[in-house]
Every structure is written in structure tokens, then in C-alpha cells.
Amino acid sequence: MTTGDQTPPPSARPRRSRLRRYLPLGIAVWFVLEIWLLTRVAGAAGGLTVFLLLVAGVVAGSVVIKRAGRRAFRSLNEAMQRGGSPERGGGNGLMMLGGLLLIIPGLISDAAGLLLLIPPVQQAVSRYAERIFERRLRKAAPGSLGDAFQQARIHRPDSKVVQGEVVKDDADAPGDATGEPRPPLTR
Missing domain, CATH: 1.20.890 (cAMP-dependent Protein Kinase, Chain A)
Known part of the structure; x- marks a missing residue:
């Protein structure tokens, strides 16, 4: 084994970013809060009410995503007919994100999705x-x-990149006269 194949010592590894460190914790906390809030609302208003709220969120989110997608496609189509580039932004991405948050089951995500629909x-x-x-x-x-x-x-x-050399798959390359495939490249 050459020294290039060994993994670096733990002290030489780059530190994880804050996002990669805390994102799983944030998702877990969000998930627990969603379940807790759904159970509190179900206890106060009933399970049927919670079910209808979740179904309404899915339907509303689907409508919002469909509308934003149509608007984005129409904007792109008009820009292509004009010969220019589509307008930057336009709010379609955030509208789609709002629709996606509405589709995700939970009241906190529904509230965040509704907020993103406000211009x-x-x-x-x-x-x-x-x-x-x-x-x-x-x-x-x-x-x-x-x-x-x-x-x-x-x-x-689609191509092999090896530091410092170009690898070609030519039939007249040395070592290919037998017609056997080359062994895989390793670092």
C-alpha cells in the first residue's frame, strides 16, 4: 500500500460545517414538534379535524405547486419566443417551496408554507x-x-481523469495487442 492510498489522520480531516453538524438535530426536533402539535390539536378538536387539516394541506400544496410550475413554464416559453433569457427569480421557486411545505404533513410546515405564499x-x-x-x-x-x-x-x-496523465482507449496502444481489457485504474 502506498502512502497516497492511506486515509489521513483524524487531525488532518477538515471540520464539519455547522449545517452538516446541526441539520439532523434540527430535523429531529422539527419532527417531534410536528407530532406533539398534531396530538395537542387532535386532543382539543378531534382526530377528524386533524385529518381534514392534513388533507386540505396536501390539496392546497398541490394546487400551489401546479400553479407555480405553470407560471414558470409560461415565463420560460415567453422568454424563449422573445429570444432572451427568462426573468430572474419571479418567486416561482419560493412558491413551489411553500407548496411543498403545505404537502408535508404537519401544522408547523403548513404555517411555514402559507407564510412563503405571501409576496x-x-x-x-x-x-x-x-x-x-x-x-x-x-x-x-x-x-x-x-x-x-x-x-x-x-x-x-463520462471520462477518466488521472492527475498528470491522459488515458486513451486506443486499439494500437501498447499492451492492448492481445485484445484483453485493461485493468482498472487505481490511485
């Missing part, structure tokens, strides 16, 4: 997300966004 809330969330995205993009790498796309293009899954 001033959509604009505030959109501005906040854009600020965070731009800040992270500036902090991530000294290069431009084009450099990131170039790096992504280098490591396409």
Missing part, C-alpha cells in the same frame, strides 16, 4: 438568500464562478 415574505426571503449566497460565493474561492464551472467540467463522470 412580502417571499421578497424578504429571496433578498436574504441572495445575500447569503453571494457572501458564501465570495468567501469560497478567490477565482470566479467560471473557474468553478471549469473545475466541474474537468471531472465529468
